[in-house]
Amino acid sequence: MLSRTTLTRRLVQRLTNEEAVVAGLGNTNFDLIAAGHRLQNFYMLGSMGLACPIALGVALAQPNRGVIALEGDGSILMALGCLATIGNVQPRNLTIIIWDNGMYQITGKQAAATGGATDIVAVAQGAGIEQSEWVRDETHFDTLIDRRFEEGGPRLLAAKIGDQPGQGLPMRDPVLIRENFMRGLGTSHSRELG
Amino acid sequence: MTWSEIILAALKENSVRFAAYVPDNILTPLIAGVAADSDFICVGATREDEAVGAATGAYMAGLRAVAMMQTSGFALIANALGSLVVPFQIPAILIVSERGIMGEFNIGQTLVARTMRPTLDALGIMHHTLTDLSTLHFILDRSIKQAFTTRAPVVFILSPLLSGGNPAAHGQLM
Numbered sequence: 001m002l003s004r005t006t007l008t009r010r011l012v013q014r015l016t017n018e019e020a021v022v023a024g025l026g027n028t029n030f031d032l033i034a035a036g037h038r039l040q041n042f043y044m045l046g047s048m049g050l051a052c053p054i055a056l057g058v059a060l061a062q063p064n065r066g067v068i069a070l071e072g073d074g075s076i077l078m079a080l081g082c083l084a085t086i087g088n089v090q091p092r093n094l095t096i097i098i099w100d101n102g103m104y105q106i107t108g109k110q111a112a113a114t115g116g117a118t119d120i121v122a123v124a125q126g127a128g129i130e131q132s133e134w135v136r137d138e139t140h141f142d143t144l145i146d147r148r149f150e151e152g153g154p155r156l157l158a159a160k161i162g163d164q165p166g167q168g169l170p171m172r173d174p175v176l177i178r179e180n181f182m183r184g185l186g187t188s189h190s191r192e193l194g
Numbered sequence: 195m196t197w198s199e200i201i202l203a204a205l206k207e208n209s210v211r212f213a214a215y216v217p218d219n220i221l222t223p224l225i226a227g228v229a230a231d232s233d234f235i236c237v238g239a240t241r242e243d244e245a246v247g248a249a250t251g252a253y254m255a256g257l258r259a260v261a262m263m264q265t266s267g268f269a270l271i272a273n274a275l276g277s278l279v280v281p282f283q284i285p286a287i288l289i290v291s292e293r294g295i296m297g298e299f300n301i302g303q304t305l306v307a308r309t310m311r312p313t314l315d316a317l318g319i320m321h322h323t324l325t326d327l328s329t330l331h332f333i334l335d336r337s338i339k340q341a342f343t344t345r346a347p348v349v350f351i352l353s354p355l356l357s358g359g360n361p362a363a364h365g366q367l368m
Contacts, residue, residue: 020255022251044278045281046273046277046278047274048273050243050247050278052247053239053243053248054251054278055251056237056248057212057247057251057252057257057259058251059251060212060235060237060252060257061235061251061257062255062256079241079244082241084240085237085239174281175283185255187254
């Protein structure tokens with residue numbers, strides 16, 4: 001089993017071009033902040049399932065920036081239709097990473113469909129995201145993310161992870177999260193306080 | 195100008211450049227207008243909360259955005275409004291074509307439509323019901339400017355009084 005905490009850290013260490021990272025709620029964004037806060041990180045506090053749609057909007061608005069959506073398997077199961085949208089829009093600067101522990105870890109480890117018959121990579125391929133694949137191990141993950149994120153997409157990587165919770169302490173101020181993110185993307189309109 | 199031409203013009207005049215929508219019969223001319231206009235990046239979503247999510251991402255990345263849907267689809271987005279748009283102060287522009295009243299033939303639509311305004315009021319979201327051509331541009335233009343200036347969402351409800359209602363209703367009513 002792979003570790004969400006470890007792979008998130010490896011991903012963040014690899015980001016050198018101010019890539020935007022949109023993280024789904026709960027463990028996904030706890031591990032993103034554990035890897036070190038960046039201005040280009042967006043941490044969701046609810047709206048389960050919308051990490052990929054939010055990332056799609058970012059990717060289309062800033063086509064020269066690499067955009068990465070981090071999402072749990074339970075969250076993407078709630079919003080499978082967005083994979084079809086992304087499969088049709090084909091944003092070349094969007095990468096989706098699914099952390100698949102086959103369960104709803106944060107609500108009490110209830111089984112998810114991905115722990116049974118559902119293969120999220122096959123779902124994504126069927127939705128039109130042809131470059132979808134399972135991460136085999138940490139070395140393979142490193143190989144898959146050793147690329148420029150602003151081109152070559154859309155891609156979806158899915159990793160079978162263990163049942164460990166996220167490690168970081170989440171940010172809880174939505175306006176601060178949004179304002180940081182917009183500063184990171186160069187779109188903040190807020191005047192500096194003098 | 196028709197209602198859809200006025201809405202399109204007001205969006206463009208206010209630099210709205212991203213549109214996400216779920217198809218709707220009444221909205222057809224507006225969706226077609228946006229899709230045919232090279233000023234807009236246009237995304238057809240599979241669900242209304244997905245459209246709201248994409249519009250939110252586009253706004254944060256620098257494009258003013260609109261999401262379009264019908265009343266039954268609005269009923270799917272309470273969570274996206276209550277846990278994303280409102281707390282993160284996203285000035286999302288929402289256009290909702292109103293079904294369920296003034297000649298609705300589908301009882302499912304009549305019931306779900308009644309949840310829309312109470313939901314908006316509970317969340318404190320500004321909403322305007324668009325009923326006539328003479329005030330349409332004023333309401334849109336001022337309210338869109340207010341949304342971006344105050345960083346708050348606004349919802350425009352497209353009444354059958356303005357749109358003529360759902361074309362599919364013709365022949366279905368007794």
